[in-house]
Amino acid sequence: MKIAVFMGGTSSEREVSLRTGAAILNSLVRQGYDAYKVDLTAENLVTAFTDNDYDLAYIALHGEFGEDGRVQALLDMLGKKYTGSGVTPSAVSMDKVLTKLIAEDIGILIPKTYTSVEDIENFPVVVKPAKEGSSVGIYICNNKEEATAAVEALKDKKLLIEEFVKGEELTCGVMNGEAMGVLKITPKSGVYDYTSKYTTGMTDYQFPAQIDSKVYDAVMEASKKIHEELNLGGISRSDFILKDGKAYFLEVNTCPGMTETSLIPKIATLKNYTFDDLTRIMVETFTKIKDN
Structure with missing residues (x-):
């Protein structure tokens, strides 16, 4: 059995993923598995999965294009087995x-959540991307002005606004x-x-x-x-x-x-x-x- 450890990726968590993947690969090799590294980049986002030879994709990817169901969907279409959650569970x-x-x-x-800055009843609140990890892009806001600025800074992303517990x-x-x-x-x-x-x-x-x-x-x-x-x-x-x-x-x-x-x-x-x-x-x- 050949195992490809997919790591890296194009999300903001690329460096963490490379460290995760390296630790997993070292563990697999140490145990005698036929495993190798695949560094996922913007250039091989699809071909990394279609052009490599493997029986199992060990997913060590974090964030978008790795943890959000899109890679899992591709692997399903290719008929490849992979570690972790499937398409819908990953996406949700x-x-x-x-x-x-x-x-x-x-x-x-759960903490009280708000749909917009105008709906906020009490401060402080946390404003953060709904689809990022590793504490990327988190703003703790003590008033409406700070919350408005945080929303503007993250304007291209889906947001979660919730009370700061x-x-x-x-x-x-x-x-x-x-x-x-x-x-x-x-x-x-x-x-x-x-x-x-x-x-x-x-x-x-x-x-x-x-x-x-x-x-x-x-x-x-x-x-x-x-x-x-x-x-x-x-x-x-x-x-x-x-x-x-x-x-x-x-x-x-x-x-x-x-x-x-x-x-x-x-x-x-x-x-x-x-x-x-x-x-x-x-x-x-x-x-x-x-x-x-």
């Missing part, structure tokens, strides 16, 4: 607005329907931005999260429900903010990072999974015939 999960509507519908607590950051990993544990994130700068996420030593991680056991269980259950309701495949990671004993759901990642500072490998240790276990389980899961 990539859109934070749609995801939150679904989460709210199944009884999961200040609290402890939590995240929970789910693999093949199994909630693996909850991790608490404490950035030393006070803000879990791109630098805090991807710079070693900039953030403290506590796993398992030392929080009330009922909240811990509720986050585990909510993450599993999101995974199941959206029909996600493989590994997902749901993010929350804990305030006044309540965990607010923020978003779900269908292709979470697997770099040296990433959260999923840390969470997986709570179930005694190593990094190599994660990649092996993904290969074993998706080399079987599946319905996307």
Whole structure:
């Protein structure tokens, strides 16, 4: 079996994807798999999938043209097996607005959301792209003027406007329907931005999260429900903010990072999974015939 690890891509998360892909490829090779790197760029966005020889596409892509269902649709048309979620689950999960509507519908607590600046009832609010990750393009706005400026700065993107819930950051990993544990994130700068996420030593991680056991269980259950309701495949990671004993759901990642500072490998240790276990389980899961 030949495995192509697709990484890079054309989104704002290209560099993170390259690091994720390199770590996954190293793990696969270390375990004896016949795996190789495919760096996805604007020049080979389609031919990378049509002109390479592989039995399984291991997707290590983040953001648009990788995590949003378009690559998955191409692979489906080519009849190729691939890791992670299928077309519709990927597309819906990539859109934070749609995801939150679904989460709210199944009884999961979310921050109050607004459709426009004029609808905002209380500040501060967060204005961010509905289809970006890695804390790209996030604005915390304390008044209408700042919110208007943020919307203008992101005018070419679909936006999510929601109340800014200040609290402890939590995240929970789910693999093949199994909630693996909850991790608490404490950035030393006070803000879990791109630098805090991807710079070693900039953030403290506590796993398992030392929080009330009922909240811990509720986050585990909510993450599993999101995974199941959206029909996600493989590994997902749901993010929350804990305030006044309540965990607010923020978003779900269908292709979470697997770099040296990433959260999923840390969470997986709570179930005694190593990094190599994660990649092996993904290969074993998706080399079987599946319905996307």
